[in-house]
Each structure stands twice: as C-alpha cells, then as structure tokens.
Amino acid sequence: MAYDKFKILKSTAVPLNIDNVDTDQIIPARFLKATERKRFGDNLFRDWRYSSDNSLIKSFPLNNKKYNGKILVAGKNFGCGSSREHAVWAIYDYGFRAVVSSFFADIFKNNCLNIGVLPVQITESFLSEVFIEIDRNSRNMFEINLKNQEFKITSSSIKERFKISTYKKSNMSNGFDDIDYLINKKDQISAFANKLKY
Amino acid sequence: MGKTLFDKVWDSHVIEKIKDGPDVLFIDKHFIHEVTSPVAFVGLKNRNLKVMYPQKTYATADHNTPTINQHLPIKDRLSAIQVKTLEKNCNEHGINFWGLGHKKNGIVHVIGPENGITQPGLTIVCGDSHTSTHGAFGAIAFGIGTSEVEMVLACQTIMQQKPMKMKINVEGKLSANVTPKDVAIYIISKLSSSGATGYFVEYAGSVFKDMSMEGRMTVCNLSIEMGARGGMIAPDEKTYNYIEGREYAPKDAEWMKAVNYWTTLMTDKDAIFDKEYNFKAENIEPMITYGTNPGMAIPISKSIPKANKSESKLSYKKALDYMEFSEGDKMIGKKIDYVFLGSCTNGRIEDFRTFASVIKGRKKSNTVDAWLVPGSHKVLKSIKDEGILDILIESGFKLREPGCSACLAMNDDKIPKGKYAVSTTNRNFEGRQGPGARTLLASPLVAAVTAITGEITDPRDII
Ligand code: SF4
Numbered sequence: 001m002a003y004d005k006f007k008i009l010k011s012t013a014v015p016l017n018i019d020n021v022d023t024d025q026i027i028p029a030r031f032l033k034a035t036e037r038k039r040f041g042d043n044l045f046r047d048w049r050y051s052s053d054n055s056l057i058k059s060f061p062l063n064n065k066k067y068n069g070k071i072l073v074a075g076k077n078f079g080c081g082s083s084r085e086h087a088v089w090a091i092y093d094y095g096f097r098a099v100v101s102s103f104f105a106d107i108f109k110n111n112c113l114n115i116g117v118l119p120v121q122i123t124e125s126f127l128s129e130v131f132i133e134i135d136r137n138s139r140n141m142f143e144i145n146l147k148n149q150e151f152k153i154t155s156s157s158i159k160e161r162f163k164i165s166t167y168k169k170s171n172m173s174n175g176f177d178d179i180d181y182l183i184n185k186k187d188q189i190s191a192f193a194n195k196l197k198y
Numbered sequence: 199m200g201k202t203l204f205d206k207v208w209d210s211h212v213i214e215k216i217k218d219g220p221d222v223l224f225i226d227k228h229f230i231h232e233v234t235s236p237v238a239f240v241g242l243k244n245r246n247l248k249v250m251y252p253q254k255t256y257a258t259a260d261h262n263t264p265t266i267n268q269h270l271p272i273k274d275r276l277s278a279i280q281v282k283t284l285e286k287n288c289n290e291h292g293i294n295f296w297g298l299g300h301k302k303n304g305i306v307h308v309i310g311p312e313n314g315i316t317q318p319g320l321t322i323v324c325g326d327s328h329t330s331t332h333g334a335f336g337a338i339a340f341g342i343g344t345s346e347v348e349m350v351l352a353c354q355t356i357m358q359q360k361p362m363k364m365k366i367n368v369e370g371k372l373s374a375n376v377t378p379k380d381v382a383i384y385i386i387s388k389l390s391s392s393g394a395t396g397y398f399v400e401y402a403g404s405v406f407k408d409m410s411m412e413g414r415m416t417v418c419n420l421s422i423e424m425g426a427r428g429g430m431i432a433p434d435e436k437t438y439n440y441i442e443g444r445e446y447a448p449k450d451a452e453w454m455k456a457v458n459y460w461t462t463l464m465t466d467k468d469a470i471f472d473k474e475y476n477f478k479a480e481n482i483e484p485m486i487t488y489g490t491n492p493g494m495a496i497p498i499s500k501s502i503p504k505a506n507k508s509e510s511k512l513s514y515k516k517a518l519d520y521m522e523f524s525e526g527d528k529m530i531g532k533k534i535d536y537v538f539l540g541s542c543t544n545g546r547i548e549d550f551r552t553f554a555s556v557i558k559g560r561k562k563s564n565t566v567d568a569w570l571v572p573g574s575h576k577v578l579k580s581i582k583d584e585g586i587l588d589i590l591i592e593s594g595f596k597l598r599e600p601g602c603s604a605c606l607a608m609n610d611d612k613i614p615k616g617k618y619a620v621s622t623t624n625r626n627f628e629g630r631q632g633p634g635a636r637t638l639l640a641s642p643l644v645a646a647v648t649a650i651t652g653e654i655t656d657p658r659d660i661i
Contacts, residue, residue: 019513020391020491024627029606033262033276035236035283047629052615075513077392080425080491081627082606083327083341084234106395106427107327110358111343165359167219177345179245182353185214185222186250189355192213192224193251 003116005175009097009144010154012069014061015134021074022081023108027090040086041093066138070097073130077101079108088112098144100151102127113168114177120144120151126160129153146173200466202363203432204398207338207463211321213355220357226320228255228350229306230293232262232284233608234325238348239287247352252292254354256315257284259297260305262608265571265598268298277609291351304574304600307331307542311415312576314444318433318460323350328542328624330421333430334414335437336463338398340428361427362472364397365465368405370479375657377552378413379544379622379641381405382420383485383495385477391493395425397473400465405479406431411440412548419543420624423492432464484657486529487626487639489517494626498644498656502527520628521636529654536619537568537649538631539642540598541605544622545573547580549642554586556646556661562594563652569611570595571603595649607632620648 031043048060056063072091078101079087088111091099098118112119122130133140133153141154146169152159164172171177182189201209214222230238235257242249249255262277272278281298288295296302302309307328310316318336323329325347332339346356366385386393399421406414414431421429438457441447448456483497494517496503504525505514518524539545539553550572562568570590572578578600581587590597604611605623607630613619615634622645623630626637638654647655 017512018516019510022491022625022627024606024625024630028629028633029261029608030633032233032608033274033280035280036240037237047633052633075510077395077425080391080395081327081625083325083329083343085237085325085343085345088343103392103395105392105425106361107341107343111345114343114345165219167216178357179241179345179349179352181357182222182349182355183247185355186353188213189224189250189353193354196224196226 003175004097006097006116006118006146006172008146009070010141011071012139013071013073013100013130013134013142014067014069015131016061016072016074017131019075020077020080023079023084023087024081026079026087027084032084032086037089039093040090041095044090044094070095071100071142071144072096072098073100073127073134075101076103076124078104080105083107083111085111085115088115088117092117100127100130113172116172116175118144118146118172120162122151122160122162129158200469202465202469202471203336203400203430203463204338204363205469207319207321208360216357220359222355222357223321224355225323225350226254227310227315227322229310229322229324229329230255230257230284230347231306231324231326232259232280234344235287235347236280236283237344238325238351241348242351245352249291249293249351250354253294255293255351256310257288257293257295258303258306258309259284261602261606263298263601264609265601265603265611268599274609301575304576305542305545305602307419308545308573308577311335311411311440312444312574314441314447317441317447317456318437318463323356327422328419330426330428331415331419331542333418333421333428334411335441336430336433336460338428338430341422361398362396364394364399364426364473365471365475366399366401367403367474367476368401368479369403369476370405371408372405372479372482375643375661376482376484377641377643378409378416380482380485382417383487383492383639384482386420386424386492387485387495388477389424389475389493391423391491392425394421397426399426399429401429401431402465407434410548411436412546415546416543420492423624433460484641484644486644486654488521488523488529490520490626490628491517492624492626492639495639496529498529498640498654500529502529530656532654533618534566534620534648534653535617536613537566537645538571538604538619538621538623539645540569540571540573540603541623542573543624544642545571545577547577549622550577550581550586551584552642553646554589556643556657557593557595557650558589560593560650562649565652566649568595568649569598569604571598572600574600604631606630607635613637620645620654
C-alpha cells in the first residue's frame with residue numbers, strides 16, 4: 001500500500017523513556033482481531049493509556065496534554081517481541097511518522113520501513129540528550145531530514161546522522177513499497193523457482 | 199573462505215542483490231494464520247493481484263480459536279469473522295487450509311514439522327515471530343510482518359538484508375532435570391532480550407547434537423526472545439529420521455536426492471561468524487523468569503538479582519513492580535495460581551510425556567488451575583493413544599483442545615489480573631497472558647512440579 005512520502009519532518013516529540021517496549025504493549029493481542037487495517041491508533045499502548053475500567057492513566061505521556069507531535073522518542077530495544085505489523089499500524093494511525101530510539105528490534109524495524117514509519121536510530125548518549133530536551137521544554141522542535149539522514153534538536157542545532165539503506169531511503173521518500181518493485185520481477189522469480197534443487 | 203550453514207541456505211535462495219539494499223529472497227514454504235494474514239489479502243485485492251504459488255502456502259487457525267467445544271461455532275464475534283475470513287481467502291486463492299476441527303489443524307509451528315513440510319535447506323516464513331522454530335531442521339525460518347506476507351503471496355519472495363551470523367556453542371552434558379527450555383532461557387539470560395538482534399544464530403555443540411528434534415524446536419523457537427531473526431541447527435540422522443515417512447516428506451528417489459543434498463548442509467570448518475559464544479552444559483540449571491521479558495531469568499534456586507547495568511533502573515523497577523516482586527526475593531516457595539502447559543515452545547508430544555512422567559501417581563494441588571493445551575490435533579491424538587490422558591485425569595488434570603490459547607490470550611483463555619502463572623510459553627511481557635496477568639516462564643518439568651505443590655518448586659527436589 002502506498003503511504004505518505006517522507007521528506008523532512010519538523011515536529012515536537014512524545015517521550016517514552018522505557019527500555020524493551022514490546023509489541024504486546026504497543027498493541028495488546030486482544031486488539032488484533034480486525035480483518036482490515038482500521039482504527040488501530042485507538043488502541044496504541046492501550047493498557048498503559050487506560051486502566052481496566054477504561055479511565056485515562058494521567059501519568060502516561062500520551063495522555064499528557066503537554067506532549068504531542070509526529071515523533072515518538074523511546075528507550076532502547078523498542079518493538080521487541082512479536083512480528084505483528086499491527087504495532088506499526090497503531091503507531092502510524094495514531095499520527096506518528098517517525099520513532100526515535102537507540103536500538104530497534106529487527107522485525108519491528110522492517111515493518112516500519114514497509115509502511116512508511118521512519119525508524120531513526122541514534123546513539124544512547126544523544127537519546128538521553130533528546131529526553132532531557134523534551135523534559136526541559138515539551139514545545140521543543142526536532143527535525144528529521146531523510147535526504148541528509150540527519151536528526152536534529154532545532155533549539156541547539158545539535159544533530160546526529162542515522163543509517164538507512166539507499167533502497168529503503170528511496171522507497172520512503174517516494175512512498176513506494178517492496179511489492180511495487182517485486183511485481184516487475186515475476187519472470188525472474190518463476191525462472192528461479194523452476195531450477196531450485198528440490 | 200568457507201560458508202556457514204546459514205550462508206549456504208540463504209545464498210542459494212537469493213534471486214537478486216540490490217546494491218546498498220536488501221536481497222530478493224525466494225521463499226519455499228509459507229505458513230499463514232487468521233491474525234496476520236487478512237490485511238495482506240486486502241492488499242492483494244486492492245492491487246488486483248493473484249497468489250503466485252498457492253500450493254506453497256499452508257493455512258491454519260490457531261491464535262484466536264477456543265480450546266473448549268471446538269465443534270461449536272466460535273462465540274466471540276470478531277474471532278469468528280477472522281477465522282471465516284481466512285477460510286474464504288484460502289478457498290478463493292486455492293491455498294491449503296486446515297481450519298478448526300481439521301485433523302491437521304494446530305499451532306502453525308507445530309503442524310509444519312509434524313506433517314513433514316518443514317525440511318532442511320528451505321526458506322520458511324510466516325507472519326509470526328516464532329517461525330524460528332522450524333530452524334531446528336536446518337531451514338532458514340523467520341517471522342515477517344503483514345506487508346511481507348502480502349509480498350510472499352504475490353511474488354513468493356521477500357526483500358531483506360542478510361543478517362549477521364552468530365554461533366552459540368554449548369558443550370558437555372546436561373544435568374538431570376535440565377531441559378532444552380532451560381538451555382534456551384539460560385542463553386537468553388546471558389545475552390539479554392536484545393543480545394542477538396541483527397543476527398541469525400547457529401546452535402552447535404554436543405548439547406544440541408544430543409537433543410531430540412522436539413528439544414531443538416524449543417531452542418530455535420526461543421531465538422527470537424534474544425532478538426535474533428532466527429536460529430538453526432545443522433541437520434543430521436535425527437533430523438532425517440524425524441522427517442522420513444511424514445505426509446509431505448519427499449518419497450523414494452526424491453528422498454535419496456533430498457538426503458544427499460541435506461548432508462551438505464553444515465558449516466564449513468573455515469567459515470567465520472560475526473560473533474561467537476561458548477557455554478558449558480554443566481553450568482545450566484532449571485531456569486525461571488522473574489521479570490517482564492525473557493532475559494530476566496535466573497536458576498530456579500536463586501534469588502532475584504539487583505538491576506544490572508544493561509537495564510535502566512527505571513525499567514527494572516517497573517518490571518518488578520508489575521510482578522510485585524522485590525530484589526533479593528527467593529523464587530522457590532512463591533505461591534502460584536495457574537500452570538499453563540502448551541504453545542509452540544512446549545506444546546509437543548514430548549512435553550506432555552515429560553509432564554505426565556512427573557505427575558503420575560501424584561495429585562494436582564487444589565490451589566492451582568492447570569490449563570493443558572496440546573499444540574495440535576496430532577499431539578492430542580498421541581496424548582490419547584499413549585495413555586497420557588488417563589494419567590492426567592487420574593491426577594486431577596483436564597485437557598483442552600489444541601491452539602495458542604493463553605500463550606497470547608487472544609481467545610477466552612486469559613490468566614486473570616494479578617494472578618501468577620508458571621507457563622511453558624515464550625513471553626512474560628506485561629499482560630501477555632491476559633491484562634494484568636503475571637507470567638513466569640519455565641520448562642514443562644517445573645510446570646509439572648509446581649502444579650503439584652502449588653508453589654514454585656525445584657524439580658530436583660521432587661524427582
Ligand atoms: S503458541 Fe504463542 S508464540 Fe506460538 S504461535 Fe501461538 S501465540 Fe505465537
């Protein structure tokens with residue numbers, strides 16, 4: 001499915017300073033029953049946002065009015081656990097376009113890149129700086145420049161480069177996905193299938 | 199330079215290498231289930247695409263399905279729709295569908311091997327992270343997202359960067375009452391829940407050579423819990439013996455050809471790994487988790503340690519608060535409310551044999567609820583045929599019908615809020631087994647002794 005083209009994202013950020021946030025927290029299994037990709041954002045971090053009686057948990061950053069924006073900043077090893085792409089759909093549908101962390105789980109990172117959420121991996125020390133910056137002033141802006149592969153704290157202009165393959169970068173900036181690429185390869189694929197060992 | 203087992207299988211499936219980008223990888227076998235596939239089929243429809251090789255995909259309903267009265271319509275409306283949608287999609291595209299009640303139905307990672315679909319040298323994917331299970335046969339098997347499920351349906355390929363390679367050696371002989379589950383949890387506790395992220399693991403050494411195929415599946419299954427894309431073990435006689443004669447196994451001349459090829463599937467002597475770990479079997483004890491990720495595990499006889507430096511103090515405290523445990527607590531003797539035997543980690547026949555061997559002649563504790571859920575209908579049948587069901591009933595246990603059940607609590611099987619469960623599954627995340635549920639991961643042996651005493655018990659004290 002085509003998604004929004006990603007060029008430069010300037011936004012405030014929402015902090016989630018917890019390590020090892022797993023996909024069961026991002027979206028609990030009981031909300032995976034849909035057969036279409038709709039309204040997953042409603043249940044993003046469901047059990048951290050709402051108590052069992054559905055009242056808002058005020059202390060959770062997503063419920064704190066002072067935090068908003070299109071960038072989620074999270075502790076290390078974000079997205080570990082299951083392969084559910086629903087986790088990234090929930091993040092996207094909620095309104096985030098990028099997740100910043102010092103370390104991402106593998107499948108989660110792939111899923112992000114496949115649907116147009118940019119995973120921005122920065123060093124642990126820079127990540128702590130970013131958390132401090134948001135803490136200091138939640139209106140602080142951050143800038144993600146995909147072309148230059150840079151993540152910047154705009155108030156101080158301190159920035160760090162992040163990695164992304166040339167292929168994925170071009171996909172992200174054009175809103176393409178892998179199927180758009182693979183569809184033109186079908187002859188090559190079937191020729192390959194025919195000469196497999198067994 | 200020589201090649202690793204992983205290199206051999208991966209390289210032989212690369213159709214194209216994209217410069218500074220992923221490899222286009224051909225996929226031999228694809229498993230789907232009701233939860234992560236429906237949106238992929240919607241995608242196909244929107245692009246007006248057909249399934250390229252429907253016969254290479256196998257579908258089962260497992261995540262959402264009830265484990266009691268499976269012959270009746272599914273009560274939960276959304277679950278029922280999801281399972282129905284899977285059936286409809288499979289029929290429409292000519293995909294093998296083993297729905298509820300089908301004799302080949304079961305948890306996706308249990309039915310692949312037991313029907314002989316899982317074989318050495320294959321690339322196997324599924325929209326489920328524990329696809330790593332199939333690596334026990336010397337296949338490259340890993341979990342994918344729904345976008346990739348759509349890719350495999352449409353083009354029988356995915357696009358991924360080749361991961362780095364890690365070797366984990368465990369040499370020596372395991373002590374009595376130390377099981378494959380303990381070996382896996384021990385490794386995760388040493389590497390942490392992110393220690394193998396970016397890597398594909400090969401398990402080597404005498405411990406894995408001596409291990410049964412079921413045990414190897416348990417170990418490979420848990421690879422993802424230390425962040426690895428997957429884990430694999432070189433195929434050997436045990437592997438061939440397991441596969442031979444199963445429904446989808448190659449037959450006659452094809453079999454000879456296959457085995458000839460499989461014998462080449464081992465890491466060359468001069469091959470190089472990006473990272474290697476060495477552990478001694480003698481150091482491994484029965485293990486149990488105390489926190490909210492599988493890396494937070496200790497030998498069952500030990501006390502909960504202080505936060506280590508790789509984990510931030512805040513996250514560590516959050517985990518212990520959730521569990522209502524404290525640093526320094528002893529694990530032995532903690533009261534347990536639920537015992538769960540099952541899942542793609544420990545829901546195979548060998549696990550039920552182990553469980554039964556312990557509880558035989560003993561009685562289930564009155565204070566424990568025990569949910570015993572076979573991984574598949576084939577496992578269920580063996581449980582009955584081998585007389586295990588009689589042993590269970592005799593000791594006060596009941597058996598449920600196959601499925602994922604309380605492993606992820608998508609169906610009705612949810613551990614209630616605040617309750618403690620010793621579980622043979624793979625994840626102790628917050629709320630994984632039900633909102634507010636507290637999970638302690640352990641082996642079927644620990645589960646069995648705990649079910650008898652009602653508190654965390656060291657199997658070595660009883661058996
Ligand atoms: S048993 Fe648990 S881990 Fe395995 S496939 Fe089912 S839900 Fe996933």
